[in-house]
Amino acid sequence: MKCSVCSKEAIIEVRWKGKAYCETHFRGYFLGQVRKVFDKFGVKGKICLALSGGKDSAACLEALTHLDVDVEALFIDLGIPGFSEECREAAEAIAAKLDVDLHVLNLQANYGTTIPSLVELEGKKPCSMCGTIRRYLMNKYAYEHGFDYLATGHNLSDQLAFVFNNLANVYLVPFREIGPVLRPREEGKLVGKVKPLYYLTDEECKVYSELAGLPICEDKCPYAETATTNLMKRWLHSLDLEMPGVLRRFAESFMRISEGMERDEEISGCRICGYATTAGVCKFCRLMRRVRRKSRG
Numbered sequence: 001m002k003c004s005v006c007s008k009e010a011i012i013e014v015r016w017k018g019k020a021y022c023e024t025h026f027r028g029y030f031l032g033q034v035r036k037v038f039d040k041f042g043v044k045g046k047i048c049l050a051l052s053g054g055k056d057s058a059a060c061l062e063a064l065t066h067l068d069v070d071v072e073a074l075f076i077d078l079g080i081p082g083f084s085e086e087c088r089e090a091a092e093a094i095a096a097k098l099d100v101d102l103h104v105l106n107l108q109a110n111y112g113t114t115i116p117s118l119v120e121l122e123g124k125k126p127c128s129m130c131g132t133i134r135r136y137l138m139n140k141y142a143y144e145h146g147f148d149y150l151a152t153g154h155n156l157s158d159q160l161a162f163v164f165n166n167l168a169n170v171y172l173v174p175f176r177e178i179g180p181v182l183r184p185r186e187e188g189k190l191v192g193k194v195k196p197l198y199y200l201t202d203e204e205c206k207v208y209s210e211l212a213g214l215p216i217c218e219d220k221c222p223y224a225e226t227a228t229t230n231l232m233k234r235w236l237h238s239l240d241l242e243m244p245g246v247l248r249r250f251a252e253s254f255m256r257i258s259e260g261m262e263r264d265e266e267i268s269g270c271r272i273c274g275y276a277t278t279a280g281v282c283k284f285c286r287l288m289r290r291v292r293r294k295s296r297g
């Protein structure tokens with residue numbers, strides 16, 4: 001297989017374009033897809049990237065350093081033994097290598113709790129709690145430090161697996177969150193959200209992060225419930241082999257649906273902390289209130 005641009009040996013096939021690329025031209029394609037999100041949606045200002053230590057957010061940060069973007073990184077330490085520490089070390093190494101400022105926010109230091117102790121207190125599955133906490137802390141940090149947008153490393157495969165998982169559970173609310181960009185909203189102190197890898201697949205992100213030689217952490221969260229997500233991804237990728245480009249067309253359709261849903265919901269400030277909620281008190285404050293009650297006895 002030869003590169004469609006320069007006829008050097010190709011390292012990857014990009015089927016929706018009907019092209020194959022060598023290392024140099026693949027990097028050019030990848031950066032072009034990232035740039036497209038910023039240009040098409042006019043994303044401007046200071047960007048705070050949520051760096052997890054994994055391949056996607058690492059690839060995302062590396063790509064942003066090549067664009068004309070003012071970016072800093074944020075790592076959230078949730079106190080998961082044998083996982084959070086490895087991830088933090090990877091995040092520090094990645095930020096150092098890319099010469100990007102990294103901020104570390106520690107759940108234990110700031111709120112006196114960790115995911116394992118929350119799991120014990122709440123007796124619930126950790127993933128949704130963990131999502132609530134991360135989303136809340138990332139937005140709060142970005143808002144308080146004058147960032148305009150929070151960037152995350154969600155790629156095309158993640159997005160679609162997430163949507164189809166929700167569809168499989170007749171759960172439609174998060175549709176408004178699946179587009180590549182959500183505008184900042186002053187009510188509820190919400191910074192904007194941007195997913196620079198929105199048009200890129202799992203495979204493309206993996207290859208890009210390998211080429212960039214980033215010191216990523218390959219450990220998986222011990223709590224992660226990945227079985228159905230992986231099944232969805234396998235199904236989506238096999239579909240894409242038979243119907244090149246179908247993943248991008250799904251994403252385009254979902255994006256249009258989400259545009260119609262973005263502003264539907266009334267958002268106001270939480271009575272306790274002032275950050276966004278659709279109820280009187282936000283999920284994060286409700287969780288922390290329960291934790292305080294339970295730990296008092």
Ligand SMILES: [Zn+2]
Nearest residue numbers: 003006022025
């Ligand atoms: Zn080439």
Ligand SMILES: [Zn+2]
Nearest residue numbers: 270273282285
């Ligand atoms: Zn609150």
